[in-house]
Amino acid sequence: MSRIDDFRFTRRALLGTALGGAAMLAAPRAFAAGKTLNVLSHKVHQTVLTAGKSGDLLEGWRKANDAEIVWSTFDSNPLQDRLFREASLGETEFNVGFLIDNRPTAQIASLFEPLDDYLAKAPIEDFKDIAPGLVQAMTIQGKLIGIPVRHATQGLFYNEALLEEQGIKAPPTTLEELVEQAKKLTFKSAAGTPVVGMVLASDLAVFPVMFARAFGGDYITKDFKLVPEPEAMEKGLSVMKDMFDAGALPRSYATTSNDDQVTWLQQGRAAFTVLPFARNAQLNNPQQSKFPGRIKAVEFPISSALKGKMPMSAVVESWAMTILKNSRNKDLSWSFLREVSTKRATLGMANSGNGPVRVSTYADPDFAAANPLAAVEAKVLAHARGAFPPFPEAARAQSIFLEEVQLAVLGRKPVKQAVADIRARVQPLLPA
Amino acid sequence: MRTDRLYIGLGKTLAVGLVLIWSLLPIVFIVLSSLKPGVEIFAVPPKFFFTPTLEHYVNLWEKWGTFFQGLFNSLVVTVGATLLAVSASAAAGYVCSRYRSRFLTGSIFFLIVVRLIPPIVVTLPLFPAVNWLRLNDTHIVLIVLYATFFVSLGTILMRTFIDQIPRELDEAAQIDGAGRLTILRLVILPLAAPGILAVAVFVVVYAWNEFLFAFIFTATRAKTAPFVISEMIGSIDGVDWGVLFAASTAQLAPVLLFVVFMHRYLVAGLTAGATKG
Numbered sequence: 070m071s072r073i074d075d076f077r078f079t080r081r082a083l084l085g086t087a088l089g090g091a092a093m094l095a096a097p098r099a100f101a102a103g104k105t106l107n108v109l110s111h112k113v114h115q116t117v118l119t120a121g122k123s124g125d126l127l128e129g130w131r132k133a134n135d136a137e138i139v140w141s142t143f144d145s146n147p148l149q150d151r152l153f154r155e156a157s158l159g160e161t162e163f164n165v166g167f168l169i170d171n172r173p174t175a176q177i178a179s180l181f182e183p184l185d186d187y188l189a190k191a192p193i194e195d196f197k198d199i200a201p202g203l204v205q206a207m208t209i210q211g212k213l214i215g216i217p218v219r220h221a222t223q224g225l226f227y228n229e230a231l232l233e234e235q236g237i238k239a240p241p242t243t244l245e246e247l248v249e250q251a252k253k254l255t256f257k258s259a260a261g262t263p264v265v266g267m268v269l270a271s272d273l274a275v276f277p278v279m280f281a282r283a284f285g286g287d288y289i290t291k292d293f294k295l296v297p298e299p300e301a302m303e304k305g306l307s308v309m310k311d312m313f314d315a316g317a318l319p320r321s322y323a324t325t326s327n328d329d330q331v332t333w334l335q336q337g338r339a340a341f342t343v344l345p346f347a348r349n350a351q352l353n354n355p356q357q358s359k360f361p362g363r364i365k366a367v368e369f370p371i372s373s374a375l376k377g378k379m380p381m382s383a384v385v386e387s388w389a390m391t392i393l394k395n396s397r398n399k400d401l402s403w404s405f406l407r408e409v410s411t412k413r414a415t416l417g418m419a420n421s422g423n424g425p426v427r428v429s430t431y432a433d434p435d436f437a438a439a440n441p442l443a444a445v446e447a448k449v450l451a452h453a454r455g456a457f458p459p460f461p462e463a464a465r466a467q468s469i470f471l472e473e474v475q476l477a478v479l480g481r482k483p484v485k486q487a488v489a490d491i492r493a494r495v496q497p498l499l500p501a
Numbered sequence: 502m503r504t505d506r507l508y509i510g511l512g513k514t515l516a517v518g519l520v521l522i523w524s525l526l527p528i529v530f531i532v533l534s535s536l537k538p539g540v541e542i543f544a545v546p547p548k549f550f551f552t553p554t555l556e557h558y559v560n561l562w563e564k565w566g567t568f569f570q571g572l573f574n575s576l577v578v579t580v581g582a583t584l585l586a587v588s589a590s591a592a593a594g595y596v597c598s599r600y601r602s603r604f605l606t607g608s609i610f611f612l613i614v615v616r617l618i619p620p621i622v623v624t625l626p627l628f629p630a631v632n633w634l635r636l637n638d639t640h641i642v643l644i645v646l647y648a649t650f651f652v653s654l655g656t657i658l659m660r661t662f663i664d665q666i667p668r669e670l671d672e673a674a675q676i677d678g679a680g681r682l683t684i685l686r687l688v689i690l691p692l693a694a695p696g697i698l699a700v701a702v703f704v705v706v707y708a709w710n711e712f713l714f715a716f717i718f719t720a721t722r723a724k725t726a727p728f729v730i731s732e733m734i735g736s737i738d739g740v741d742w743g744v745l746f747a748a749s750t751a752q753l754a755p756v757l758l759f760v761v762f763m764h765r766y767l768v769a770g771l772t773a774g775a776t777k778g
Contacts, residue, residue, distance in 0.1 A: 109720070113738045141638075141720035142567075144732055151720070158632055221737070262545055328740050332543045351739035356556070357539040422738060 121421020215389025221345035266317030280305030385453035557743035594659025662696030
């Protein structure tokens with residue numbers, strides 16, 4: 070008789086195996102290190118800190134603290150959603166969370182540990198070197214709740230090869246020149262590709278805000294003034310409408326997304342776009358782009374009327390590290406924040422494509438030499454600010470704003486009327 | 502008359518062809534794009550002839566190790582949820598088929614109601630409860646949730662299959678001294694095997710592709726493949742489309758093959774009881 074015949078598949082064995090298996094699956098993972106730090110972040114944060122060009126920047130910290138870092142990574146919006154949900158529980162396993170600067174309302178900020186006392190007891194290396202505007206964005210009702218770690222500042226990208234093909238020798242220095250060049254660059258290229266002058270996503274507030282700022286206007290200021298200069302917003306939207314009418318913005322403008330901006334520029338289907346400077350490497354990646362090394366960036370130009378009179382204020386979005394108030398082991402979390410904020414780590418992350426939050430990083434000669442956009446990015450960052458401040462109804466307000474912008478650009482509503490409607494519809498959503 | 506038949510045949514072929522194009526084009530696009538050099542994926546005009554490359558699969562392996570961990574987690578969760586859902590559905594289907602009471606009628610109504618509830622409605626209130634039970638980020642929470650959402654449909658399907666098995670077989674086994682559990686195990690389940698497979702196909706496809714529950718209730722240890730793919734789409738330093746399509750192909754292939762091999766059971770499940778009475 071074979072051994073197989075001796076095997077009995079009993080109910081007791083089945084139940085035991087099922088329960089044992091379930092217990093194994095439910096059991097938390099055991100780590101060799103003594104302590105575990107659970108971090109909620111975007112994948113990009115993990116990559117630049119542990120697997121970028123600079124290698125593993127946290128190896129020394131882990132050894133010194135006998136700690137293991139467990140990264141849980143999500144896309145931006147889901148990450149913020151998960152972070153707030155975890156922070157709202159009675160207790161959470163997560164210690165550190167990465168927070169976007171346009172999210173912390175007073176209510177959300179209360180979910181995170183105020184860091185002023187930690188900073189006083191165990192200071193961060195040369196804290197004043199971190200861009201004050203980014204620190205300010207994480208200071209809510211006088212309390213510092215996050216340490217800035219990354220920024221994405223918007224610049225104007227252009228395809229140098231297409232400009233040359235149309236006989237344009239230099240990128241624009243005023244908004245009017247940009248419009249003129251974009252119209253000229255709406256053509257069929259020598260390669261047979263139909264080119265549009267400029268491609269912009271229609272589902273992000275960044276772009277209409279940049280056009281309004283080029284005329285000295287804004288969407289919502291830091292002190293919650295809504296469309297403080299209506300004429301500037303009208304001019305900005307009129308320029309976009311004019312470009313759309315001329316075909317210099319694609320016919321598919323209403324459905325164009327952020328990813329389209331990248332692929333259109335890489336494929337030579339658009340001559341200009343507005344993206345964070347950090348996208349330079351991707352746009353010029355020879356494995357993805359038909360124009361590696363030919364896609365360059367400059368500061369988004371201000372209107373000719375304001376050129377030399379005031380700086381262009383580009384849109385910046387930044388990330389900061391926070392400690393969840395309902396977490397354990399906060400001293401270990403603070404130690405992690407201090408390590409990631411060192412000049413060494415900031416430079417290392419910058420070399421891996423992270424927008425550096427320290428002014429001194431831009432002055433580093435090796436970084437400047439390796440990063441052709443370092444100088445212009447530093448210049449733009451000096452005057453950059455968020456698209457709008459955080460407030461509870463920000464998402465709805467942005468949705469209304471974009472709806473009116475689209476109607477105006479597509480010619481479905483007069484620009485003046487759209488701006489008036491933005492003011493009327495968004496005002497009730499602003500904090501009193 | 503002959504011409505009419507020809508036209509009807511042509512019309513049918515055209516209709517089937519259009520449906521096939523509509524259904525298969527996205528899949529073909531994904532699979533071909535995963536093999537195209539990155540520069541050519543979105544080329545205008547599109548390139549239909551190209552030298553295939555495995556570079557995106559290599560990059561997927563090198564840069565997104567978590568994806569393969571996710572595939573393993575998907576497998577664990579899918580197998581677990583299928584076993585649980587099939588076991589519970591078979592037992593419940595048997596009871597619903599062989600017994601009659603007000604309580605059972607109410608239970609079946611409740612099962613249908615559960616099916617009607619959008620999953621998002623239960624996820625957010627469940628989050629603190631799952632956290633309190635320390636089941637967050639475990640395979641178990643997904644196995645239980647996926648099985649729960651399919652036990653209703655599974656029970657109704659199994660009842661329909663078991664209804665078709667003559668009660669005389671139960672009675673004959675009973676006369677031979679078999680208890681209810683023995684009858685279910687040795688008489689009913691072997692005869693209801695096509696029904697079990699049909700339920701299994703539904704649960705496998707659902708559990709393998711499900712995103713919402715995985716997104717809400719997992720973070721690191723039990724993260725499934727669709728969740729990792731969503732991270733690739735939302736990369737703030739740019740989407741690597743080739744890698745994304747390679748991951749989508751790797752995620753799609755097992756379930757596609759499974760469905761192709763099991764499609765007749767799927768059809769059996771969908772048409773179960775259709776000719777009854």
